[in-house]
Amino acid sequence: MPDATPPAKAVPAVGRLALHTKTLQRLSLAECVELCVRKGIAGLSVWRDVLHDAGVDTAARLLRDAGLAVPALVRGGFFVHADAAARRRADDDNRRCLDEASALGADMVVLVVGSGNGVGLAAGREQVRDAVGRLLVEAETAGVRLAVEPLHPMYAADKSCINRLRDANDLCDALGHPSLGVAVDVYHTWWDPDLDAEIARAGRAGRLFGFHLCDWRLETRDLLLDRELMGRGCIPLRHIGQAMRAAGFDGFDEVEIFSEDYWAMDPPAFVDAIRDAYATSC
């Protein structure tokens, strides 16, 4: 897919397309905001690293003045620890995350629930259930939704003990709260034979909060930083997108690409490539 020539002025917004700040890893929040406006991107999901660099008040003003929607603050979670003091620190940090999301007017906080730290998977899932239950009370007060994002099983050891959409749905059922839902990331879930059924299940429960796009690179060279641009990998993006819409999802399609290769590109050209890829492959 060739990169389009950058237009001289802001281009028309691309309906549901949003970016994650992490997709523009080299840019500050102010630079991300400027580029989104210039390229007609209507939504920007904000990661906490650039948020803290900018300061929450400044960030909120930048986003508001630019008229950008903030689908998600990314990310809370990391609840799993053998040590009770570490679990309390995680609770505190997640409460700060809620405050930040509220200040930004973010539609949700994405939760990467954590794993490892000497805790087995089954015990970790119990810690997650308890911690999300505690956080939900305050999320409701703050007016912020929580989206549990199942992570690919290759992150089961150290990032998430919830590795299938089914397990995220089970967690939501167990806690039964309208502020709790799921974020479906194609990178983490595309391999799952139960994906269509679990998307439909989440839709019936009204909990399809987030949808993250990228692609799976054939011959992936790195577990973290080798995601592909949509259409250049092997994920059936149209199929999954249609399953999401059919299940009632009406939020943003958030492009979240961690890639040393793409991060090395000129950011405006990368955003043009994303717009093209989104138009032709999603």
Place this chain on the structure above:
Amino acid sequence: MPDATPPAKAVPAVGRLALHTKTLQRLSLAECVELCVRKGIAGLSVWRDVLHDAGVDTAARLLRDAGLAVPALVRGGFFVHADAAARRRADDDNRRCLDEASALGADMVVLVVGSGNGVGLAAGREQVRDAVGRLLVEAETAGVRLAVEPLHPMYAADKSCINRLRDANDLCDALGHPSLGVAVDVYHTWWDPDLDAEIARAGRAGRLFGFHLCDWRLETRDLLLDRELMGRGCIPLRHIGQAMRAAGFDGFDEVEIFSEDYWAMDPPAFVDAIRDAYATSC
């Protein structure tokens, strides 16, 4: 875990412990056989690369003369191709694999079923079902069992469209043949919340043919070549081993470690470390 001082003579066999030739990547088949005998390893699963280097007749003689059991010939499969001619070539290669397994007296052929090559996951699974069905007729004639090995979802794009033990069990149910079973590799399956239930299901059906051991390294640096020695990672090895035994598995515990780090070790010292790790962690 310190490496034991190599004993001067052959040591007593360690009950169910077996190695894969791939675990001793730098060695020829003859060197693998010699080292197993010297270190009291009673079983050696043979990969086709060293088998072809040695020649099938020579290999069969070496293994027989050494009195080594051959739990598995590794590996057949790779059935998934968009092109019918490529599928026929895969069939031919799998027939050769059966002949080789028969010549070695191998207990089973491990099948890595394949994925990708322009074929989606669902369509790939249909190709696999058809191809394994064709191969089973000849496997029965050759007196060789076939063990479908589900591979970790991080290999869904290019190596296996069967990524959960449940799907391997479903395939076995669909084909319903006593020569068809599963190989459970802890590396590929440990993350799966359904693992215990699916091991029990496979046991009830009498299809637990193979069991592969290693460990999952925290902060895995490479998708292929960074497996850990048992006890140094986060897989609940004892728990899974007990589930296997409880389900009726009575075969070898085959150590299969792909690791640039361990392959760089002195092979006799590595085998001592494996014996230690097996005794203390499995």
